[in-house]
Amino acid sequence: MELKKNKEYIVKIIDNGYEGEGIAKIENKTIFIPNAIDGETVKIKIVKDLKNHAFGKITEILEPSNKRVEAECKTNRQCGGCQLRHIEYDETLEIKKKIVENCFKKELLRDIKVEKTIGMGFPYYYRNKLQYPVGIDNNQNTVMGVFSERTHHIVPTKECYIQNQTAQKIADSIYQFLLEHHISGYDEEKGIGIVRHIVIRVGIYSKEVMIILVVKQEQLPKQKELVQYLKEKYPEIKTIVKNINSKNTNVILGEKEEILWGDGYIYDTLGDYKFKISPKSFYQINPVQTEVLYHIAIEYAKLTRKETVFDLYCxxxxxxxxxxSFxxxxxxxxxxxxxxxxxKENAKNNHIDNIxxxxxxxxxxxxxxxEKQKIEPDVVFLDPPRKGSDEKTLQTLLTIRPKKIIYISCNPATLARDLKKIEKQYEIKKVQPVDMFPYTKHVECVSLLCLK
Ligand SMILES: C[S@@+](CC[C@H](N)C(=O)[O-])C[C@H]1O[C@@H](n2cnc3c(N)ncnc32)[C@H](O)[C@@H]1O
Incomplete structure (x- = not known):
């Protein structure tokens, strides 16, 4: 059925999809509607019509869900970073559980039991890493904020409810400094300008702060003054790094780095351990929930000090x-x-010698x-990036057959895809979603797979 663009329809929302969006049907055609909630009746305008599905935009909510809440964030609609901000927190956890269930059903063509999503006690200001692009708006002014979803249009942020508050204050101070000294943001289209990104990493427990100024070329005007200003204003800043990225790319950090002040890294603690974090190293962005996640992973492994363990994508x-220690x-x-x-340094600093x-x-x-060193694992922790693991790694697992695989995933679609490839030999014993990214569409899962 063809739907007319811009035509209005009244629809009942029958589900929430992988992106947290509402789903409705018009004569068997699936319509995806951002910001709509299961059970609602809404008036929509068709914005895009494709052969098998269409996209709609709410023009009026006729019967709101009792799970709908007023988003406290002022820029939520333009930013799109928190796709579930308009829904009661507990309900977002239900939606995430369903997203995981649906991913499994789609791949494995059967129901897999998924545990209740473990939520966060205080699901605000949890991100320990701020990455704000600095650009040029249509009036040639330097702007700082967040990219509007799926675009490179910068939405100036007022207050972000998921970012660490100290990081936000510091980012704003850097931005004011840039404005005062006429240091321009980076114009992506023309490939000109100076500052591309402000990246701030915070040790939530240690309170140490690392600033990374991502610039187009090595020359950063008023560099000394900026470092001095930040050091004096924020004693919690432990290091300031300049990262040079001259490429026309979406990747935030370039290869080259210069430490402008401090050691070039910070520390944070997780559980009983202290971790060194460098600008380019991955570190989970929500440390409170990371501890929950890791404890479940270790609990699933049921280690007895006798096992050889692989930590893949470590x-x-x-x-x-x-x-x-287990x-x-x-x-x-x-x-x-x-x-x-x-x-390596983390192992040394924490006095660990069996790693x-x-x-x-x-x-x-x-x-x-x-193959070469004949190391055979009993247990494998697998924690790949969003795109999931790969054929060769999964094939190696199927060949060596460790007793247990603990698959930690931040993307249920690739998790389900990968588990389908190994489920002949591995029983999916448990799937536990953990809310690492409250109010966003993202969900993390720990899965326990046991050799059949
Ligand atoms: C989701 S992170 C997990 C990191 C770590 N396990 C943790 O919990 O902090 C995925 C990691 O995989 C790394 N990575 C991506 N592709 C990889 C590959 N093909 N081989 C090894 N590591 C890879 C990334 O650099 C990143 O550190």
Whole structure:
């Protein structure tokens, strides 16, 4: 059925989809409607019509859901970072559980039991990493904020309810400094300008702050003055790094770095351990929920100090270090060189001597350790990026058949896809969603897979 663009329809929302959006049907055609909630009746305008589905925009909410709340954020609609901000928090947890269930159903064509999503006690200001683009608006003014969803249009932020508050204050001070000294933001289209991004990482527990100024070229006007100003105003800043990114790319950080002040890294603690974090190293963005996540992962592994364990996609070694006192030996593999340097130091600083780290791609290093060095894991922790794991790694797992695989995933679609490939040999025992990213559409899962 063809739907007319801009034509209005009244529809009943029958579900919430993978992106948290509402789903309705018009004569069997599926319509995706952002900001709509299951059970609501809404008037929509069709904004895009495709062969099998269409996209609508709410023009009026006729019968609101009793789960609908007023979003406290002023820029929520333009920003789109918190897709579930208009829904009661407990309901967002239900929606996330359903998103995971639906991903499994789509891939495995059957129902998999998914536990209740573990929510966060205070689901605000949880992000320990702020990344604000600095650009040029239509009036040639320098602006700082967040990219509006799926665009590179910068929405100036007033107050972000998921960012760390100290980081927001510092970002605003840097922005005011840039304005005062006429230091321009970066014009992506023309490839000109000076400051591209302000990145701030905060140790939520240590309170240490790292500033990364991402610039187009090495020359940053008033650099000394900016460093001095920040140091004096915010004693919690432990280091300031300049990162040079001259490429025409969406990747935020460039290769080259210069430490302008301090050591070039910060520390934070997670559980009983202290972790060193460098600008390029991955570190979970919600440390409160990370502890919850890791405890479940370790609990699922049921280690008895006799096991050989692999921590694949190990970042700065956090999971392996958490598991180290329960296992005989741990091997961590990670592709980012700086992260492995951090991981080695983290093991040393935490007095852990039963862990080894390897830098390189899991798909290459993992089979190499198994085949050449004859290291056979009993348990494997697998924590890949959003795109999931790969054929070669999954094939290696199927060949060596560890007793348990604990798959930690921030993308239920690729999780389900990967588990489908190994489910002949592995029973999916548990799937536990954890709300690492409150009010956004994202959901993290820990899954326990046992050799059949
Ligand atoms: C979701 S993070 C998990 C990191 C760590 N386990 C943690 O909890 O902090 C995924 C990690 O995989 C790394 N990575 C991505 N592709 C990789 C690959 N092919 N081989 C090894 N590491 C990879 C990334 O650099 C990142 O550190």
């Amino acid at each position: 970042g700065i070694g956090t999971i392996g270090i958490f598991a180290s 296992a005989k030996k741990i091997y961590g593999i990670e592709v980012v060189e700086d992260a492995i340097k951090d991981a 080894e780290f390897y830098v390189g791609e899991v798909e290459n290093i993992f089979p190499e350790l198994v």
